[in-house]
Amino acid sequence: MLTYNVKIAFNSLRRNPVLTGLLIGAIALGICVSTTFIALRHIFEKDPLRGKSSQLFNVRLDNWDPQRAWNAEDPKSLPSQITYRDMRELMKSSIPTRQTASFRTRFFIHPDPKVGRPYAENIRLVFADFFPMFDVKFQYGGPWDKAADAKPEQVIVIGHDTNQKLFAGANSVGRTVRMDDRTYKVVGVLAPWKPALLYYDLTQGGIGQQPEQIFLPFNFTPVLEVQSFGNSDGWKGFDGDGYAAFLSSETVWLQFWAELPTPEKQQAYRDFVNDYVRDQKKIGRFQRPLHTEVTVLPELIKQQSSLPPSIRSLSIVSILFLVVCSLNLVGLLLGKFLARVPEVSVRRALGASRLQVFWQHVVECELVGLAGGVIGLALSIGMLKMISKVVPNGDVIRLDLEMVAVSVFLSLIAGLIAGIYPAWRVCSVAPAMQLKLQ
Amino acid sequence: MLTMRNIKKIYRTDTIETHALADFSLHVDAGEFVSVMGPSGSGKTTFLNVAGLLDTFESGTYTLDGKDVSGLSDSEMSRIRNRAIGFIFQSFNLIPDLNVFDNVDVPLRYRGLSGSDRKQRIERSLDLVGLSSRVKHLPSQLSGGQQQRVAIARVLAGDPKLILADEPTGNLDSLMAREIMDLLDRINAEGTTIVMVTHSPECAVRSQRQIHVLDGRVVDVAMPHISLARTEASAGVASTLG
Numbered sequence: 233m234l235t236y237n238v239k240i241a242f243n244s245l246r247r248n249p250v251l252t253g254l255l256i257g258a259i260a261l262g263i264c265v266s267t268t269f270i271a272l273r274h275i276f277e278k279d280p281l282r283g284k285s286s287q288l289f290n291v292r293l294d295n296w297d298p299q300r301a302w303n304a305e306d307p308k309s310l311p312s313q314i315t316y317r318d319m320r321e322l323m324k325s326s327i328p329t330r331q332t333a334s335f336r337t338r339f340f341i342h343p344d345p346k347v348g349r350p351y352a353e354n355i356r357l358v359f360a361d362f363f364p365m366f367d368v369k370f371q372y373g374g375p376w377d378k379a380a381d382a383k384p385e386q387v388i389v390i391g392h393d394t395n396q397k398l399f400a401g402a403n404s405v406g407r408t409v410r411m412d413d414r415t416y417k418v419v420g421v422l423a424p425w426k427p428a429l430l431y432y433d434l435t436q437g438g439i440g441q442q443p444e445q446i447f448l449p450f451n452f453t454p455v456l457e458v459q460s461f462g463n464s465d466g467w468k469g470f471d472g473d474g475y476a477a478f479l480s481s482e483t484v485w486l487q488f489w490a491e492l493p494t495p496e497k498q499q500a501y502r503d504f505v506n507d508y509v510r511d512q513k514k515i516g517r518f519q520r521p522l523h524t525e526v527t528v529l530p531e532l533i534k535q536q537s538s539l540p541p542s543i544r545s546l547s548i549v550s551i552l553f554l555v556v557c558s559l560n561l562v563g564l565l566l567g568k569f570l571a572r573v574p575e576v577s578v579r580r581a582l583g584a585s586r587l588q589v590f591w592q593h594v595v596e597c598e599l600v601g602l603a604g605g606v607i608g609l610a611l612s613i614g615m616l617k618m619i620s621k622v623v624p625n626g627d628v629i630r631l632d633l634e635m636v637a638v639s640v641f642l643s644l645i646a647g648l649i650a651g652i653y654p655a656w657r658v659c660s661v662a663p664a665m666q667l668k669l670q
Numbered sequence: 671m672l673t674m675r676n677i678k679k680i681y682r683t684d685t686i687e688t689h690a691l692a693d694f695s696l697h698v699d700a701g702e703f704v705s706v707m708g709p710s711g712s713g714k715t716t717f718l719n720v721a722g723l724l725d726t727f728e729s730g731t732y733t734l735d736g737k738d739v740s741g742l743s744d745s746e747m748s749r750i751r752n753r754a755i756g757f758i759f760q761s762f763n764l765i766p767d768l769n770v771f772d773n774v775d776v777p778l779r780y781r782g783l784s785g786s787d788r789k790q791r792i793e794r795s796l797d798l799v800g801l802s803s804r805v806k807h808l809p810s811q812l813s814g815g816q817q818q819r820v821a822i823a824r825v826l827a828g829d830p831k832l833i834l835a836d837e838p839t840g841n842l843d844s845l846m847a848r849e850i851m852d853l854l855d856r857i858n859a860e861g862t863t864i865v866m867v868t869h870s871p872e873c874a875v876r877s878q879r880q881i882h883v884l885d886g887r888v889v890d891v892a893m894p895h896i897s898l899a900r901t902e903a904s905a906g907v908a909s910t911l912g
Contacts, residue, residue, distance in 0.1 A: 236779050243767050578763045581724060582777040583752020585745040664719040
């Protein structure tokens, strides 16, 4: 029966191409706008590590000024990063399956003169666990091991673009790269990696940020006295001078992540963190009320994602726009369907039930919706392409399969909103009255 | 085949109540060819609509092929219309965008038959009405008589037990009218019950029995072939005829 209804619908739509064009055009416009803004929101809010993100937890502690909150406008706010000394203590816990701290810095790269001139590059210092925790894929080699972490060994992992730049894309595992005044051995080359959001460091703004191109063992931090080129914040001066004073200060500049795969580990870790803060209170630190957060990644993205509120609002407004577009078609479809009452009456006389007539017309509306959806989707792809050219890291802005499915779903809903009342009206007409009048 | 007893049908508006059928009783045997005549507004079309389950009634009983059809749901009535009843209309009522083949196919689609079964039925019925060479024609490309034959083919394809014809020759000239009546005769000869509403005495005499309707009631029955002792005849009719 569906095939037959589709055939009837095509005949009906062909009968009046101008009206059909108007119907499809209205839905296409609604789908274009709604898909574009929902896609933008989806790109930056979707779970970046499906299947894994529920196990990754970010740690935040309130070591801030007892006189005021970290965010003066929000008394419950927490610093988004932790101190070096707190990181060292948290790393002692054996509860997480894996854990890592990280921060961004910047070194000068000195390539082979035949390849190019020295240039500055963003570097991230991490522990070896960073790579399996965040499911980072390798093209060649792999991360360094825990022994290299501890020593620390002069090894690095480089990104795909850097490998292209320095080694023409070849397998560079075992080759060396000079950064500042040291030479490091490449142990791994990442596969192309362009997340929509820098989810492991939302303090960088998240959206529009690319992953760093070079990763270095974290324990080089005190060795090289590495300065953070990310966000750092403090509420009191250092006790003493020099880098050691910085490391033991209350300055927050590190992101800390723990992998906690089970609810038991998650609870145990929360207890561990709270116990740690209580112990620190005894030595005069953490003078604000006890407040720690061990936040799962998707929740942290919701809290800290720098998706502009306007995008969130526009995604909602765009749905309303689609509804309005659909409702505007009700009158057109009502006129179109009621003009076919004589044909409907004949079909009823020949054995079509009210429900069959209803579904026949709903199918026609859904065909209009789908046609509008296809055109709207194409227009949306164009709009997103235009947007990607004017925002940083714009090449992450594209439609994925999930959004295509959402767009198809919205087009079906739009067809239904537009057509359900006209379909009900036409199937409710008494056929007996119409048959005699022809 | 068809037994109506004391059927009452009232059309109501805000201010007016029209008793289209008042105490209407009729029996038609299986295989009969009955014509229904009467002036405009006598209730003929309303009777046909009620008989064809296109309209409901207020009171009385209606038994179709041994089954009481009062109080049925819309889908049940549609199913009976599709399988047991065929309609022939004065203005043919072909769907203008569909060709001959597809027009005959319409009732079969609602029966859920396979493609090959439908094709077979359609080809057979078009052959019976002599229009096999016109399958791709649209209704606008056919004469009135040809359109009516397509409508009859549409009925025959479904193989109904009862055909309800509402002035089937009303829009045709006398030659085409005769052709259509000859076709109806042949269909009836094969056992299909036909109830035909007509204004034409020439068409009415082709039937076995003529029912006269006035003011929503059967007032006269010309039954040259049917015994007056039939128990289903209403008391009013029997007394009218003496």
